[in-house]
Amino acid sequence: MSEALAAIRQYRRLGEHLHSAGQPTxxxxxxxxxxxxxxxxxxxxxxxxxxxxxxxxxxQAQGIVYSHQPIDFDAPSRAHLDRLGQTLSAHAQTSTLVHCAYNMRVSAMLFMHRVRHLHIAPAVALPDLLALWTPTGPWRALIDEVLVEQGHSPLPPNG
Incomplete structure (x- = not known):
């Protein structure tokens, strides 16, 4: 792993090509x-x-593709998840960094993406989410909805 990536706030490597983090400087x-x-x-x-x-x-000056997909922290939606999934699928072999301010939006969205599109078991993907935060409110509702749709149980009571 690159030292430059590891130094970014709340950085996590989630796969060969997938990285998540808080806002880089x-x-x-x-x-x-x-x-x-x-x-x-x-x-x-x-x-x-x-x-x-x-x-x-x-x-862009470095030749890196940039996609701004803002999510209001109080209003995550299925449309946000779908748009992110489409972008990640279109660039599946590209080394990708997904970030937000503190890696909370990202960790939740990538948890759902990994379960929904990459078919990673929730028990395998969950530690990467819970290492950063325990979703509540609209985040918890959306995650539980996606888990149930995929044939899994909702998140356990404490995460």
Missing amino acids: AAQLDQLGEAGIGLVINLALTDSDHAVPDEAQRL
């Missing part, structure tokens, strides 16, 4: 090309904590 964004990242998906709002205003330009 401007200097960390400038190192992503050298770290082998080919796609960055940003789920944070433009005014999220520590947002880098010229993130898209910094990445």
